[in-house]
Amino acid sequence: MIFEKCEKYQELLDNKKFLRGDEPTYPDFFLYEMLQKCDWMCKDALLKDASTLRDYVNRVFDLDGVKGMQEDLDYERNNPFILKWAPWNNWQEL
Numbered sequence: 001m002i003f004e005k006c007e008k009y010q011e012l013l014d015n016k017k018f019l020r021g022d023e024p025t026y027p028d029f030f031l032y033e034m035l036q037k038c039d040w041m042c043k044d045a046l047l048k049d050a051s052t053l054r055d056y057v058n059r060v061f062d063l064d065g066v067k068g069m070q071e072d073l074d075y076e077r078n079n080p081f082i083l084k085w086a087p088w089n090n091w092q093e094l
Contacts, residue, residue, distance in 0.1 A: 002038050002041070002042060002046060003042075003046065006035070006038065006046060006050060006053060009031065009035075009053060010050055010052045010053055013052050013053070013056050014052060017056075017059060018056075018059070018060075019031065024060065024063060028060055029060070029066075031056075032056075032057060032060040032061070032066075035047065035053055035056070035057050036057065039057075
């Protein structure tokens with residue numbers, strides 16, 4: 001099901017750098033995060049064969065601030081859903 005839904009995003013991004021053209025807009029960051037999480041759930045199979053989506057994710061990641069922010073926060077790709085401060089992860093400190 002995820003693969004079929006992502007085909008629509010591939011078509012939407014065909015011949016475009018970002019969702020609305022050559023410059024990123026805020027929906028690009030939502031799609032970027034969603035694609036990363038879906039790829040994680042599919043054990044890296046989603047972006048492996050979807051070159052348009054893979055290139056898109058890499059393009060967003062390389063934007064000024066995105067790559068640096070993820071590196072500064074010691075970004076954990078292996079655990080993208082439950083951050084240590086999330087209440088459902090038994091985080092006690094606020």
